[in-house]
Amino acid sequence: MSSSKALITGRDITKVFGYGKNKTTALDDVNFVFHEGEIVSIVGESGSGKTTLAKIIMGLLKETAGTIEYKGKPRLLKNHSQRREYWKDIQAIFQDPFSSFNMFHKVEKLLKDCIRLQGLKLSADEQFRKMQEACTFVNLKFEELYNKYPFELSGGQMQRLMIARIFMLHPKVLIADEPTSMVDACSRSTILDMLLKLRDENNMTIIFITHDVGLAYYVSDTLYIMEKGNVIESGRADEIILNPQHRYTQQLIADVPKIHSAWDLS
């Protein structure tokens, strides 16, 4: 992936929450380079700083120190139009789909908003076809869902709907924070395959946030392993999994249950 263009670069990103006794350093001088079309996983245990990093990349949280470059220039989010431009390119899907949708808007409105966000002027027929196509991509039937509110859908249907929105928006970067947490193993691999297909079709950069190193290995080109606010190891997924250098990474890999060996539950 290093041969493709650098898209987002983070230099010495630090994030401190609180003051004095209540101070938490969630990120401590974190560096990264994500390339066009690359699938990156940020892996670490709970509290290692993954979500904080994702929010800073999204521009939802301000870093305490450090700089982020987007397409080779410092990322500026000072005014409404700079934020609007950036958010056209970067989208996120979160672990909890319930918090991602406006529960008072029906499915049809949620999907129509994607058309509006792109500034497309389409006839009613064209809009219908676009929404139908996006739902078909994620194995949902628009005709059955358009009149429903998000809370009338199952968790898995909502997660699919989130991916349908990504299909319509064509972002350059997708941050996916545990996007398969609410679905069974079978739907999980379908959802991951959908995201991989989107990458192939749009050369999208995908940043997965996960504590599951097995999943990260399955989907990623590159891994960043985080522990206590630091990136302790990064590089090609296969190289890290086959030859982990850091003790913490070795432990994460050792903790992945092996289906054919006996589990010690004592």
Ligand SMILES: Nc1ncnc2c1ncn2[C@@H]1O[C@H](COP(=O)(O)OP(=O)(O)OP(=O)(O)O)[C@@H](O)[C@H]1O
């Ligand atoms: N708004 C906040 N105020 C204070 N501390 C925070 C805040 N957000 C996160 N933290 C702290 O920063 C550290 C990193 O949290 P973060 O949510 O980024 O970890 P994570 O790796 O995403 O964990 P998880 O996998 O459980 O979501 C934790 O110690 C957390 O308690």
